[in-house]
Structure formats: structure tokens, C-alpha cells
Amino acid sequence: MNRLTSFTLGFLTAIGGFLDIGDIVANSLVGARFGMSLAWVIPVGVIGVCLFSEMAGRVTAVSGRPVFDLVRERLGARAGLANLLASSAITLLVFAAEIGGVALALELASSVHYLLWVPVVGFLVWAVIWRLPFERMERTYGLLGLAMVVFAVALWRLGPDWGALWHDALSPAPPSGEDWPTWWYYAIAVFGAAMSPYAVVFFSSGGVEERWSARDLTLQRLNVFFGFPLGGLLALSLMAGAAVLLHPAGIQVDHLSQATLPVVVSLGKVGLVIAIVGFFACTFGAALEAGLATGYGVAQYFGWSWGKSVRPVQAARFHTLLLATVLAGTAIVLTTLDPVKVTEYAIVLSAAALPLTYLPIFIVANDRGYLGDRVNSRFTNIVATVYLFLVLLVAAATLPLMLWTKAGQ
């Protein structure tokens, strides 16, 4: 019974915790602007994130060490440092975007300007990281994130022509008035949002916090292979809701408030309250994950004592770093940079840095010295190789497309 409860909770947490501000913005924006023509990117991204999260989880469960600890050991200090610098910089940007997202959700509920909420959110993030036990923290925000199911309900209530939606989804080409480079640029944004590198760092380090062992592998795989795809369905409903309501009206998504329109139009006040709770939970949960991921990455690279389960006095540098991360993320949002724009850049730059995260995971997951007979199967290696080519292609195309399309204008 305990195992069943643990599976159910982990599974629901994986669904609810899948979305973050990047997914919310990217999928709503793309649905409003390109209809369902980029829907195919979501399953491509979800399969990729499942594949590499499973690898990272397996490495942690079998070796008892987080994957990026092993990356430094296996690939050396220089390669580890390149990985650390790129992923930390982008994770910090994502962290700032998530803080901005929480503040925007609170602004929608209160009409108090989001900049006034930013310091409060920064403090709350730090307080939760400092006080709440790891498992309770992960479960609370993951389960609350299930409120985003309201977007699937809203889509159903909007009564779309399902055949037309399906037809659009199977027509991967830019709609009239849009060009191919811009379409590809936003494909990269959706892909980057689905395959966020910080989530894998957090997943792997979280495994150590929760003391996974080889016995937990089945449970971990079930969560990844069933929970993440169902989370992906929520991303798809965000896109479809925007495609049904906003795309025909010519409404573009530049604000979180516009992303809520499908829910408010179809479900009224009740839907609005649930959507705001969902936004809050997703962005707050992701802020905790991104903040911790920064601390985990740096502490693991330098070999410091780390972890929420370790008493602060024994992991002083780790906790100081977390505090500095929270202050830096808060400061970035307080510069008055538009959080939605920060999110757009964060997910696109994440896409550019994907190989730095996923290639080392692939190498470590094939090392018998760490994993014994639990290294990648031939099938996993074939699929992962295809994905590594894909992420390399995406990384090479991101900056030229960003310049060519003037960041998707």
C-alpha cells in the first residue's frame, strides 16, 4: 500500500510539476500565433526529456551520486566547468523568469504591480528552500500544479472542432502571414521549454536527496514515462486553447493574463481562480527547482557538502550560494525587464545549451564503471543518439535564427 501511495504521489507530482513559466509562455504564445502547426514539437520534447531524465535517474539510483558529480569526475575539470558555467548562467535566467512568473500570477489575483511582489516572492522561495523538507516541498507544488488540468477542461468546454485541430497539428507548416525562419525559431522555443536542462539537474540531485537506490528504479521509470507525457498533455492543452480562441482573433500572447483567456472565457471565475493557483504552483515549484539546481551544480562541481537534507551548518557554502542565487534572481527581475521576454530568451538560450547537459549524461550512462550492467540498452543508445544529433542541430541553429528573425518578431 505504501508503494502504491508513493507511486501515485510521485506520478501526480511528475504531471503537475512538468510545467513551468517557459512551458506556459511558449505553448500559449505559439498556439496563439501558429495554431497547432507546432504541436508536434511537444511530443518530440517530451520523449527527449523522458529519455535523458530516466538516464540521469538511473545513474543516481545505481551509483548513489548525482549525474553532474560524475560528469566532472568522468570528463575532467575543464569540460565540467564549461558545463557548469553554461548551465548555471541559463538556470539563473530561468530562475529569474520563474520568480517573475510567480509575481505576475500574484498580480493577476491582486492587481498589485508585479514588481512589488518580486521581493516577497524571493523571500518566500528562500524560506521554503530553507525550511520545508525536500519531499514535502516537491510534492506540495507538484500536486498543486495539477490545477493546470483546468486548461484541458477549458479546451473541452470551448467545444473545438477536434478534426480541424488534429488536421492543423498534422500540417507542420507556418500559417499564412508567417515565414519559415520564425516558425522554426518558435519550434526551438517549445523544444527548449520541454527539455529544460535545470529540470534534469534537479531530478538527478533530488534522487540523492531522497536516497534512491536500485530498488527505486521501476518507480522512478514509471513516474518519468507516464507522469511526464501526461504533463506534456497539459502543455498541449495550453497550446490548443490558445489555438482555438486566440489565433482566429489575432490575439498574441505577450502577458500571462492573455494565456488565461481560454479558461476565463469558458469557465468564468472558478476557472480563473484554479488557473491562477496552477500558475502560482507551477512557477513557484519551478523557482524552487531552478534555484536548487544552481546550488546543486556549483556545490557538486567544487565538491562541497550539499543538500537540503544536510544541516545548514554542515553545508554552509551550499546554503550561502542558494541565498546568493535568490538575491541575484530577484535583482534580475527588479531591473524591470519584462518577465515574459526574460522567459522567451531563457528557453531559447536553454535550447542552445542543450548539448552541454545531455551529452555528458549520455556518456556517464554508458560507463560500466559507474553503472555495471545497468548501462544504456542498445535501443536507448540509438534513440539517444538521434536526440543528440537533434540537440546539436538545435544548438547550432538557435543564435542564427534569433538574429535572422529578430528574436521571433
Added chain:
Amino acid sequence: MRRTSSAVVALSLLLVAGCAGPVRTDAGYREKANQSALHLLSAARTGVALADIARKGDAFTPYLETSVGDVEDDALAVRSSFATLQPPTPVSDPLRARVDALAEHTTHGLAHLRIGVRRGDMDAVARARAALLLTGDRLDRVVEGTR
């Protein structure tokens, strides 16, 4: 180190050039007008949707105030940004006048909607909706005409 700095400078220049290049041709001006009209259209149509929501009582006032304020700020930014663009030849003058007028109508419509929402004055909301609907249709024609 020097090579890295040069690359960063070159990349920054490219980004700046890509984001804020001057308009030298009528075709370029049409493209800018098209982009401005698209953003204004989005703001006007968001205003119409929010007015419908307000009239049905489907949302709380803080949400409506924030949402209308967001798109009003967008429309004001587009309006002032478009106004700073110099039409390269007299051929573009009518387009400038048309988009400029519609930008003004959009910002005024959204301002009236915001005031109506704050006061709970549904008649004012309905009037703002009608104005925004009309402006939206005109913007739609500009968007189509400048493609």
C-alpha cells in the same frame, strides 16, 4: 581573451542592428506598419474579449484591471514607437496617418475600457467594446493590406 571580447562586441552590434534598424525604403516601412498593426490588433481584440468577460461577470475586477492595463501599455508603446519612425518617401505618408489614427483609437478604447471596469460601469464597458471591435476590424484590414 581579446578574440572573445571582439566576438561579444560583434554579436552585440549584430543584435542591436537587427532590433533597431532605420527604415530606408517604403517596403521596409510597410513591414514596420504591418508589425505595429498586428500588435495593436492583438491589444484591441484582447480588449474586446475582456469587455465580454466583464459584462458577463466572469472575472474578478483585479484580473480585469491588470489585463486591460497590460494591453493598454502595449498599445501605448507601439503607438509611440511607430510615431518615431520616419516615412522614407511621401508614398508612405497615408499609411503612417492610417496606422497612427488607429493606434490612437486603440489606446483610447482601452483607456475607456479600463475606466469602465474600475468603476463597474457596464455601459461604458459596452461602448468601449464597440469602439475596440470597430478599430480591430480596421486594423485587420491594414494587416491584410500591408502583407
